[in-house]
Amino acid sequence: MKNTATLIDWKGMECIQLSAGGYTALIAPGIGSNVLRLHDDANGVEFFRWDENNTPDDIRNSAEVWGLPTLYLPNRFSDGVLRTSDAVYQLPVNEAAPFHNHIHGFLHKREHTVVAYSANEDGAWLRTAYVYNENDPFFQYFPLPFTAEFFFVLSEYGLEYKFSIINQSQKKLPISVATHTTITAPFVDGAREEDIRIQVPVTEKWTLNERCLPTGEILPLSDYDMAYKNGTTCPVKRVVDNDMYTAGMLELDRKPFRGVKMTDTASGKGIGYAVSDGYKFWILWNDRGEKHYFCPEPMTAMIDAPNLDMPAEKTGYRELASGEMFHLAQHFFTILPEA
Template sequence: MANTAELFEWKGTTCVKLCAGGYEAWVANEIGSNVIRLRDNVNGLEFFRFSEDNTADTIKQSAEVWGLPTLYLPNRFADGILKTSDAVYQLPVNEKAPYNNHIHGFLHKRAHEVVEYKADDNCAWVKTRYVYDEKDEFFKYLPVRFTAEYTFTLSEQGMEQNIRFINTDGMKVLPMSLASHTTINSPFVDGAKEEDIRLTVPIGKRCELNERCLPTENLKVPTMHDLEYKNGVKKPVLQVVDNEMYFAEYADLDGEKFHGVIAEDIASGKKLCYEVSEEYGFWIIWNDRGFNHYFCPEPMTAMIDAPNLSLPADVTGYREVKPGDVFETHERFFTKL
């Protein structure tokens, strides 16, 4: 079948539907360029948490836990404070006591613009963009102008997501920590059972968190519990997995180094593969108490609260984008049989 890219209305929001290589993706530009649906129609895989009964408003109200939301600034900042090399910003405290943190930023809640959508014989793609400046209500907390550009490409290789942040401020550095709050459907294979899911995450040391879900700066050697991820025997649902954060290492996929995670339905042998670029130095695993039919292997470019920690930036992953410079990351989702 011919590859296609088309604009369509889905329950009150605009989306671009891409079809190519047996995959289908719905990119909701008005909900933070969230990929609210990704399917392998040939092999029967529903990658992300999706419900036919949903409305656009349902997703907008909880944009972190549907589809593939991109978070800037992700996870938690203690007391809402964000320290950069040239400023100290006070972000709103939107996670109340006992946590008292700022959580997850704002970009995944904004309406982005569609720049282009097309298809050819090789693939289908859409480009979206968000320009952040004084017109955004968050600017009073973080007055640093930037442009975020997204490109989603669908082909026989699966779905690729490329994200670019351009610091357009001219004066101040742009603090950079980026994450995907990736919601994997459970089960992700049509007709499968949740108890048959196994998750492989190539973990290094564990980053210990305190009762506010903030790093203690104690980096722990993996225990037998942690090594379930590395050994590919972790059951990511039907039990509680609560903000387990690790340094990212490499897995093996078909005899080659693989920087990503692999979820397998052991009954069918079908694998959901999630590859990320090396800028993503950390994985956080979370599953919303384990019985809500999804789990989140979240790649982050930096630790939780990274700019405020005493650990060096080459450990925390914290970066700053200078005026005029660009920060870029890449992800890919695909099926293996």
């Protein structure tokens, strides 16, 4: 089977389609380098929330809840305030009362540049980038130029995704990055939602207030939380509303595994979702539970982290000096039942 990387017209928008190792991926540089679709053609696994009837405008209008959107300045900042070690920034409040927060930033909505794409006998790949500067309308609130780079590799091992951000300002660049990962339900062709189970490496529970901001109280795991850790919870057909946890480790194939496992119990097929150690937290959400998707979201920093009166080693918050670069990586793959 020949691996390919192809520029295609998807309903009037240029996208890159990667095909390799039995997988197909559709990536939209014009909508934040979102992986609109990842499908295991050989095993009948649909990874991300996908609708054949969608248009590019449908995705743009709800960019957080389709595919694999990457968020810079993710989740919420109280009253839009972001305090760094050398400045205070007032971000627009784009979440209505009673929340009154800034939410999710801007990177996932921007038109990114295709740097290069190709394929060989090992797989297919795409590299994109976004240069953030005074030409971006958000710059009036957050005048810190940077470049974000995205690298996607598709192969028989699934989809590997690398993200980096480079501080090109003279001030400190706050670092909080997440993906609003939308896993479709059911994700196995012909399966049932109620057969899905998710295992998440939770270690402690962060409590949130009515504005979805951390209270500062951190709790040991309850029976409800342990169902995530043990892999016995169903992430759909019920409300999951911002369950927020410090990340730990699981095991996969008797090896340490930093990530989430999702299983269709009827077929035994599953999704493996590995992340690099820069992701310190997991937050779980499912849009009220009846929209046929759920979101295990890895985050590098706690909600509202730069504003919390807590040490950075607890909140995951960090800053980049001028010229400094920060790297992250993720990996999606099919897990097959043991023969």
